[in-house]
Amino acid sequence: MLKAEHLTYIYGAGTPFERRALDDISFSVQAGEIAGLIGHTGSGKSTLAQHLNALLKPLSGRVLLDGTDIWDKKDARNARFQVGLVFQYPEYQLFEETVYKDIAFGVKNKGVDEADGKRRQPTESELDISVYSAMDFVHLPRELADKSPFELSGGQKRRAAIAGVIAMMPKVLILDEPTAGLDPQGRREILGHIKAYRDATGASVVLISHSMDEVARLADSITVLSEGKTAMSGTPRAVFGRADELEALHLSVxxxxxxxxxxxxxxxxxxxxxxxxxxxxxxxxxxxxxxxxxxxxxxx
Amino acid sequence: MLKDITLGQFFPGNSPLHRMDPRFKIVLVMVYIVVLFVAKGIYAYALIAAFNALAMALSRIRVRLLLRGLRPMLFIVLFTAILNMIYVSGEHVLVSFWVITITWEGVYAAAYMVARIVLLISATLLLTYTTSPIMLTDAIERLLGPLKKIRVPVHEFAMMMTIALRFIPTLIEETDKIMSAQKARGADFESGNIFRRAKALVPLLIPLFVSAFRRADELALAMECRCYHGGEGRTRMRVLHAARIDFLALAVCAVWFGGVITLGILL
Known part of the structure; x- marks a missing residue:
């Protein structure tokens, strides 16, 4: 489905601030699978996420989506609609006048594929379907659609922002710490929505987190990153079985x-x-x- | 993309230039600028260029980075050069076509201006490259200290500057982040005509302003929580001290700049 091979990336190459963010990392996620990505702050999780949907171009290595390199075609932007990325604290990217318009932003940018291979703007009813079904996925009441996103509560903002990515119906959904800063109930709900999206659409999900319990509950496979390298990967059982090594990486089980x-x-x-x-x-x-x-x- | 902005950026290091007292550095750069405008003749300029080169070598900052800082100024430099070439009139005509006449005097004036601008910018760049923004505002506050006597709120200005400088990298990072987030939703900042591009900035600017105001609010609150009430009776954690290296630099510069001015008078 989505596969990254031998990615290497360096921030600020050529300046005194040069830092190797990714060092020969390979990673893959199958259709319908939830893959957990764990690591300490600065381990390269977020950098890897931005490679998976063509926001960053690797210095070496490649990212394959359904077997084709996402940088092969001229328009790497296409990959961003197939691989939806929800950033950390996504509520800070809300900008439209209403929740509806904000969720529709990505859908409008994506457009609709016509039979003859052309792209057109979605019709109003198509927009309605995408936006409202995305709101349903994250349990955002439809009455909120006409409110300003800045009037929502923290948890609602977060869900509206996630809906903004889900509305594009990505085949792979990447979430960077989707539960950071939420209370336990908010965490459980968000994770439930993510699972529901996977179950309903058969999409792959990449869940980036440093909470082990969260990843343990959802993930089918786990990859642990440390200082830009893959420290271990495998089934949750196999990874958590190596508790001593995890603790050496300052990660808990x-x-x-x-x-x-x-x-x-x-x-x-x-x-x-x-x-x-x-x-x-x-x-x-x-x-x-x-x-x-x-x-x-x-x-x- | 945004991270390429190096104008006014600080590169940490431990060179003699880094270790100098920022007050001395500011004063010396100011004197240098005056000397640059007083200087006359090619020898005087050669002497200034040599001084500049020595300072750069002492700063131990890579030449490539210094050149990169000059790049945004390229347009102004070229613009001045071309204007000078066209508008300065003289007797020794070099080429003449249509309404444009380029004279030797014009070329000479253009070369002069280019040298002046490049030397000016490279010295000020060197100041910001080797002095952290905090040190810089500290020094400015101290240098402007006497103005407090006539009730100029020097401390408040310095604090505002410190805060503004402190938040430039944060806001750049934030801009980068929001830009990536909107790109992930298919926003296109790179194509289309100027109007489309301006419109594409809306999803970037609104969240940026919202978060800038939020940060300002939080910072004000945090400062008040720690009983900040302006400069009255405030002491410093880091007190600036002039050391031997500063007086040495002062002496070298005095001799050098004196040389430049006498050269201008003699020749």
Whole structure:
């Protein structure tokens, strides 16, 4: 689906502020998959995200979307409609008079593909469909459509901004720390909306975060970046299984994994590969029944 | 794109020029400018150019960066040169066609002006390249200190300048970020005629202004929380001290500039 091969990027090349942001990074996400991208501040997560939708051109390496290099065609702008990127704190990019117009901005820029390969402006009813379905995805009440985006609450602004990208119906949705600065309920809701978008459209999602619990709950695969390099990648189970290495990179493991590892160290026969609430519950129940059965045999 | 702006940018370093007291640097640059305009004749200019080259070498800043800072001035330099060539009249005609006559005197005047502008800009660039904005405003505040006697709010001006300078990189970064975010939604800043481009800036400018006002608000609040009430009775964390290197520079410059002026008088 979307694949990055051996990307290298340097900020401020040739000045005293030169910094290697990406160093030979490869990354890929399959259709319908949610890929987590984890790393410390300055590890290159955001830089990588901007490469995936052609906002930055790599110094070397390439980005393939459905097998074609996104810089191959003259119009790299096309890739930006296929790969939607929601920046960190996206509410700071709202600018239109009404929420509706703001969400429609991307859709209008994208246009509609005609059968003869030409692009035209979307009609009003087409716009309505895109905008309102995007608002539905993020649970933004339709009554807000005619309000100024600056009148919304913080959480609503965030959702309106995400809707502005979702409205373009991207095949790959990249979100850079979509839950930063939100309260726990707001976090859960946003993550739910993202999952709903994936389930409804079969799109791929790249979730950038430094919260392990968040990524653990949603991601099918995880890539850990450190200082512009890929530190590890694989299934959540495999990555969280290397807790010591994660801690060496100043990243923590999900809270459940942490507790289960401690239990294991205390001698409880428990699988410490659990990282979501559901899996943890099932594992605890299994251990509990095993222990009580064991205790029952002893008394006999 | 925006990060290419180097005019007035500071490059950290530890060269003799970096270590000098900013007050001395400002005064010396001012004297240098006066000397530049007083100087007459090719030898005087050669001497100034040599001084300039020495200062650049001492600053240990790469020549390429210095040249890049001059680039935005290219238009003004060319414009002045062409105007001088066309409008300065003289006896020794070089070429003459239609209504345009170019004389030797014109070419001479043009070369003069170009040398003057380039030497002027490169010296001031060197000042901002080797002095952090904070040091610069500190020095300006100290140099303008006597004006406080006649109730000029020097401290407030300096604080405003410091804040403005402090926020230039932040706003540039912010602009970059918003620009990328709008590009990600398909905004096109690079094509179309001037009206289309101006209109394309709306999605950039509105969020930028909103966030600039928000930042200003937050900063004002933060300053008040820490009991900021202007310059009255305020002491400094970093007090400027003139050191040996500053007096050395002063002496070198005095001799050099004296030489330039006498050269102008003698020849």
């Amino acid at each position: 999900p809270a459940f994994t942490k507790v289960f590892r401690l239990l294991r160290e205390m001698g409880v026969d428990i699988d410490d590969g659990c990282y979501t609430a559901e899996a943890a519950e099932a594992e605890l129940l299994r251990v509990k029944s095993a222990v009580s059965r064991g205790a029952g045999e002893e008394t006999c």
